[in-house]
Amino acid sequence: MLNFLKIEQFKTHNSSVYDSIPLSYETFGCPMGTAPIVLVNHALTGNSSVVGEQGWWKDLIGEGKCIDTNEYSILAFNIPGNGYDGFLIDNYENFSVFDIARLFLKGLELLDIDSIFAVIGGSLGGNVTWQMAVLRPELMNHIIPIASDWKATDWILAQCRIQKQLLENSSNPLQDARMHAMTFYRTPQSLTAKFDRSKREGSSNYDVENWLKSHGEKLEKRFHLKAYKLMNHLLMTADVTDGTRNFIDSAKRIKGAIHLIGIDSDHFYLNEEIINSYLALSEFKNNISFSEINSIHGHDGFLIEFEQLSKILKHIFQLEHTT
Numbered sequence: 001m002l003n004f005l006k007i008e009q010f011k012t013h014n015s016s017v018y019d020s021i022p023l024s025y026e027t028f029g030c031p032m033g034t035a036p037i038v039l040v041n042h043a044l045t046g047n048s049s050v051v052g053e054q055g056w057w058k059d060l061i062g063e064g065k066c067i068d069t070n071e072y073s074i075l076a077f078n079i080p081g082n083g084y085d086g087f088l089i090d091n092y093e094n095f096s097v098f099d100i101a102r103l104f105l106k107g108l109e110l111l112d113i114d115s116i117f118a119v120i121g122g123s124l125g126g127n128v129t130w131q132m133a134v135l136r137p138e139l140m141n142h143i144i145p146i147a148s149d150w151k152a153t154d155w156i157l158a159q160c161r162i163q164k165q166l167l168e169n170s171s172n173p174l175q176d177a178r179m180h181a182m183t184f185y186r187t188p189q190s191l192t193a194k195f196d197r198s199k200r201e202g203s204s205n206y207d208v209e210n211w212l213k214s215h216g217e218k219l220e221k222r223f224h225l226k227a228y229k230l231m232n233h234l235l236m237t238a239d240v241t242d243g244t245r246n247f248i249d250s251a252k253r254i255k256g257a258i259h260l261i262g263i264d265s266d267h268f269y270l271n272e273e274i275i276n277s278y279l280a281l282s283e284f285k286n287n288i289s290f291s292e293i294n295s296i297h298g299h300d301g302f303l304i305e306f307e308q309l310s311k312i313l314k315h316i317f318q319l320e321h322t323t
């Protein structure tokens with residue numbers, strides 16, 4: 001069930017002022033206040049419905065799952081403007097990952113939450129996770145960005161620029177942008193393994209073309225163009241250093257344990273970038289780790305490789321609740 005908070009008089013990083021921004025959220029598992037809290041930050045086209053039949057992370061979070069809803073309270077906000085709660089933003093360029101992290105932190109304040117067991121998110125959700133940890137270095141025990149980084153690389157900026165032009169100029173913006181995006185969420189090996197140049201009898205298209213098309217059509221049915229423009233723009237704004245480029249100064253204050261997880265075939269958030277962040281920060285911080293998911297599926301691995309992900313996360317969610 002969707003719940004709503006109101007963030008009043010919100011000033012964005014670029015100094016735009018909003019009288020009131022609705023911040024919607026869902027909770028799952030143990031009632032708030034009775035168990036450690038796990039905050040889940042959704043990715044690009046995700047939402048607060050992480051658990052349950054339609055939950056996009058239902059293989060990771062649920063009864064008896066790696067993050068067990070019998071043991072934890074799960075909290076997930078919607079990024080304001082993702083459209084899932086009916087709220088859309090016109091001037092999407094006013095917002096950045098920094099603003100989304102601040103909105104989520106204000107939401108936690110309104111809910112009287114001053115301690116989080118773990119904050120976890122993949123891709124854009126990982127960007128928000130990094131930014132929240134930098135803004136409130138003492139708030140969380142565990143910080144878990146998956147297939148994500150503290151910054152948008154030039155490669156990501158370039159891909160998102162193409163997305164932006166498709167979203168603004170194409171006659172079929174959502175479908176075209178999604179089809180293009182699917183190619184950097186996957187890998188050539190993943191597509192070969194799935195299709196191997198197959199073609200249904202009588203069809204003029206290869207199966208891979210139909211698959212791309214169907215992903216485009218499905219997104220168009222469930223996502224608003226304004227929301228997709230916002231989400232794509234947010235990806236471009238990730239930078240916990242706020243332009244100073246000094247990652248260590250920004251991140252070394254984080255008190256909680258940082259668990260970085262990359263996917264060896266990810267060519268959107270490159271593993272080598274994540275490993276570089278790990279190596280740089282591990283000179284200043286003992287409680288940081290890096291784990292790798294092996295997959296042919298590239299970036300989408302965080303939505304596919306649940307067995308590996310569960311194995312990596314198990315020690316955090318099964319062995320301790322109190323550190």
Ligand SMILES: CC(=O)SCCNC(=O)CCNC(=O)[C@H](O)C(C)(C)COP(=O)(O)OP(=O)(O)OC[C@H]1O[C@@H](n2cnc3c(N)ncnc32)[C@H](O)[C@@H]1OP(=O)(O)O
Pocket residue numbers: 043044045122123124125185207208210211212214300303304
């Ligand atoms: C940047 C960020 O912040 S995050 C970006 C994250 N990535 C995404 O958002 C990408 C979205 N990816 C998906 O939605 C994927 O489906 C995943 C990752 C959830 C699952 O991947 P897979 O298990 O490989 O599923 P797949 O991509 O084949 O999708 C299955 C669907 O495709 C359909 N499909 C498969 N082959 C074909 C084909 N040849 N023609 C038409 N449809 C096809 C299936 O029927 C199925 O349809 P349904 O969902 O309506 O039942």
